Amino acid sequence: MMRRTLGILCLVLSAALAVGATASSRWEHVPAKDHARANPLANKPEATAAGAMVYRDHCLQCHKAEAQGDGKRRPSLRSERIRNASDGDIEWFLRQGDLGHGMPSWSSLPEAQRWQVVAYLRSVQ
Template sequence: MVLMIVLAGGLMGAGAQEAHFAGVPAKDHARANPLAGKPEAVSAGAALYKDHCAECHQADAQGDGKKKPSLRTPAVRSATDGDLEWFLRQGDLRHGMPSWSSLPQAHRWAIVAYLRSLQ
């Protein structure tokens, strides 16, 4: 899910996604994924994505073409890992994206690692 970022469930198109990531605090924007480059994190993230994100963003992360956006957009690709984790943690209920703050932080980072593997 990404959030997800991306991570972005419910935002309508790349422009909306870019605008949303513009609100990420600088300290979160600059955060690096401690699980980046770890194949086991990608595998764990894939399982977490299936359980928490695929229902809205589809198994292939392409979204539904309507209210549930693709997580393979330029906006998601250009977001930092910190942006994506922040978005997963915060959510955006107004646009249908729940907060995943109840997931352990390591799980959110694993989802970010998985989303990066799709790019």
């Protein structure tokens, strides 16, 4: 009985560790073909302007007006990590979200709006 309880405890613990590991290394898990995707709307001022509106409607409440984050759980989007990520990495992450850590998935937005917001994020670095 004791042994069985211990076994279950170990299972739960290793599952928790696995989840933690995935979350902290999410940018390394972007599939190669998504990583390589270029923003079809890059360098289009009207796309950046549209992205600012998408940002205001959907992102500002958590990541704040200057994309500086809330200093707590919601990270700044003006960071080394964002600058080092490819456009495709960011678009992929927006589709996935990270609900376990409070980041919604934006897969229901039209794809063009995700690229617009990627263009906007580039413009505020």
